[in-house]
Amino acid sequence: MYHAKKRWVYPETDATAIERIQTELNISPQLATLLVERGHADVEAARAFLHVEYELTFHDPYLFEQMTKVVERIKRAADDGEMVLIYGDYDVDGVSASAVMWHALTEIGVMAECYIPNRFTEGYGPNKEAFSWAANEGFTLIITVDCGISGIEETALLKELGVDLILTDHHEPKETLPDAFAIIHPHIDATYPYDKLAGAGVALKVAHAVLGRMPAELLDLAVLGTIADLVPLDGENRLLAKLGLKALDESKRPGILALREVCALTDAPLTEESVGFAFGPRINAAGRLDSAMPALQMLLAETEAEALELAQQLDKQNKERQDIVKTIAKEATELVEASMTDDRVLVVASERWNPGVVGIVASRLVEAYYRPVILLCHDPKTGKAKGSGRSIDGFDLFKELSKNEDILPHFGGHPAAAGMTLLSENVAELRKRLNEQAETIPDETFVARVNVDLKLDVNDVTLDLIAEINKLAPFGMGNPSPRVVVADARLRDIRQIGRDNSHLKVQLAGDKRELDGIGFGFGHVISEISKMAHVSLMGSLQVNEWNGMRKPQLMIQDMRVDDFQVFDYRGKKKSLQELDELPKDATSFVSFQGTSKPFPLHEGDEPLNRFVVLLDLPDDESELADRLHDGVERVYCAFGQGDSLFEKLPTREDFRTYYVHMATCERKNLRENLIRLSIERKWSKNTIQFMHQVFSELEFLVTMEDGLPGVNPEAPKRDLTEAPCYKRRVGKQQLEERYVYASLAELKERLQTLRSNKMQEAYS
Known part of the structure; x- marks a missing residue:
């Protein structure tokens, strides 16, 4: 067996709805199943989801209750020549939203400038110093994008300074809202039909209203924040993502072209993965390490040379960010392992960390421990700790943090993520309170689970199926890339790949076709999956294109073996050092013959360990069966490693020659001639001892008066097979032939039969 790292959860399905949608839309049963699982059980809803660009249109931006007021104020600013400040955030969403808003405002003649606060010196969202600066500089209107809904005091200050404030945001609001000139926020405005x-996306709605048309030329910018900020990709977001990715792929904007070049995506079509794993990290890198303004300047660049120079700067910062993340992740993991392994909420802090990247590290710790995680950076100069949190399903991080506002003067975010600042002296108290709050959360919430969309056979996986599944793209929050399980598949091949053998490649065999699987970071399981195993692999399907060939491929995310496994280490086929790496508390190393081996041998009562390493074979098969209790999941067969471990049974000619020698050799030359004879006949010391023991048990040889063996002239005639040791040796040789020289398939069948019989005896 090999246990999966997460609990695979299969959804309940409505077979009737699946069949209806499959028939009405003329699609595969797998695609119909995915649509129903995503909540589109109605035929029209399923059709709209599949063909969103043809079935849906963007909502009227004036459905926002205060949009008319916002447009009138912006147009007045344009007419009166007012200076308008666009105040954004330092992540991809904030940067792209700022670019969208700047283009819309400048198109109608507004004198607009952008301001993005520095994460390290100003923190997230509006701050009084920046607002005071804007008022002194002569800005009479400030429009926030992707921030502001928590800035109650800052909004009040701006009102005192005589500057109007339009808040556009999507983050979770608190009970009290800022007293702004106007607020455009989909969570707050009940008149707008989509709140995600x-x-x-909010900035695009303002642009739509201000320009009097849907600005298709800004979709390539709006899609960046929509995908990178991990909002659900359904409804209007799905339409924006679908059209936006097409616009992004066709974009001639210098900033986008520069990003494609530094990401080596000049030829490949752009997808949601291009944004999430290539564009997004580089845009984010600027604000994580320093000011985010270079990222915004890149998106607004008018020449390719300027854009490329800025993109290369972002690429360099991203590499630096990756190194910093690796270091912090290592240190944070060590702190958790030292004192927090029993915590339900991990609150980890240090003075050495960069607050710009702790959100990334928090996400990695969530993946590793499946616990809500908050990483904080202490600043000794201010006495404050600043950081980010990431959560799991079932633990609303924003809601739980809201219960601690007395020690959290500044925080904001979503159920799954949040940012915060608090006094360093209150970090321990926050950890204590959150863990107490988590005690009321059901235990199963903290068990890692993964929802599986489809259970497939190797024969089901085709290029056509992948094309069908990809009709659901773009994938993201609310519409995740489908996870499939290829169940109980026969392994044709399994091997390590990569420069350091850290990755795994498998080939699964079906009745009609084969399927390759790649598991990045799974190279270590090579010693835990037998080539004879039937494996179940969980992951996502993709098309592998190489050398003009296209074929399906499974990207492995987890794996499981449900049956009893047998591993072949006989006859130096593999290094025994691999066995020393098996978990000591789960492994028994067994030697029936007391053979000297570099392993800790278990003696006496055998612990009920899951893994058994057989270093040699017993004389009787029943002894082997005794080791195969029902808790044994794997057997590692390491017998036959030594060249002389299994010696051949001496022939009858060997026995006759030895007997004649003992009967005819002069007593004084007995030992010397025996040595010469053993060299001629290629007898080992063990062979001589065995033949002597056989003759002694048959009473053919006895000890004479001179202390040396001699022939017993009165011995009755008997066959060699009557000697007890000969019988044991014949039985052992048969056992060796059955187990040492058997194929792996035969070996597994025999051990599995022994184990099954032993279990039947135990329960009968």
Whole structure:
């Protein structure tokens, strides 16, 4: 067996709805199943989801209750020549939203400038110093994008300074709202039919209203924040993402072209993965390490040379960010392992960390421990700790933090993520309170689980199926890339790949076709999956294109073996050092013959360990069966490693020659001639001892008066097979032939039969 790292959860399905949608839309049963699982059990809803660009249109931006007021104020600013400040955030959503808003405002003649606060010196969202600066500089209107809904005091200050404030945001609001000139926020405005827009999506709605048309030329910018901010990709977001990715792929914007070049994506079509894993990290890198303004300047660049120079700067910062993340992740893991392994909420802090990247590290710790995680950076100069949190399903991080506002003067975010600042002296108290709050959360919430969309056979996986599944793209929050399980598949091949053998490649065999699987970071399981195993692999399907060939491929995310496994280490086929790496508390190393081996041998009562390493074979098969209790999941067969471990049974000619020698050799030359004879006949010391023991048990040889063996002239005639040791040796040789020289398939069948019989005896 090999246990999966997460609990695979299969959804309940409505077979009737699946069949109806499959028939009405003329699609595969797998695609119909995915649509129903995503909540589109109605035929029209399923059709709209599949063909969103043809079935849906963007909502009227004036459905926002205060949009008319916002447009009138912006147009007045344009007419009166007012200076307008666009105040954004330092992540991808905030940067792209700022770019969207700047283009819309400048198109109608507004004198607009952008301001993005520095994460390290100003923190997230509005701050009084920046607002005071804006008022002194002569800005009479400030428009926030992707921030501001928590800035109650800052909004009040701006009102005192005589500057109007339009808040556009999508983050969770608190009970009290800022007293702004106007607020455009999909969570707050009950008149707007969709409440899941990202900051860039909200900015696009304002742009739509201000320009009097849907600005298709800004979709390539708005899609960046929509995908990178992990908002659900359904409804209006799905339409924005679908059209936006097409616009992004066709974009001639210098900043986008520069990003494609530094990411080596000049030829490949751009997808949601291009944004999430290539564009997004580089845009974010600027604000994580320093000011985010270079990222915004890149998106607004008018020449390719300027854009490329800025993109290369972001690429360099991203590499630096990756190194910093690796270091912090290592240190944070060590702190958790030292004192927090029993915590339900991990609150980890240090003075050495960069607050710009702790959100990334928090996400990695969530993946590793499946616990809500908050990483904080102490600043000795201010006495404050600043950081980010990431959560799991079932633990609303924003809601739980809201219960601690007395020690959290500044925080904001979503159920799954949050940012915060508090006094360093209150970090321990926050950890204590959150863990107490988590005690009321059901235990199963903290068990890692993964929802599986489809259970497939190797024969089901085709290029056509992958094309069908990809009709659901773009994938993201609310519409995740489908996870499939290829169940109980026969392994044709399994091997390590990569420069350091850290990755795994498998080939699964079906009745009609084969399927390759790649598991990045799974190289270590090579010693835990037998080539004879039937494996179940969980992951996502993709098309592997190489050398003009296209074929399906499974990207492995988890794996499981449900049956009893047998591993072949006989005859130096593999290094025994691999066995020393098996978990000591789960492994028994067994030697029936007391053979000297570099392993800790278990003697006496055998612990009920899951893994058994057989270093040699017993004389009787029943002894082997005794080791195969029902808790044994794997057997590692390491017998036959030594060249002389299994010696051949001496022939009858060997026995006759030895007997004649003992009967005819002069007593004084007995030992010397025996040595010469053993060299001629290639007898080992063990062979001589065995033949002597056989003759002694048959009473053919006895000890004479001179202390040396001699022939017993009165011995009755008997066959060699009557000697007890000969019988044991014949039985052992048969056992060796059955187990040492058997194929792996035969070996597994025999051990599994022994184990099954032993279990039947135990329960009968």
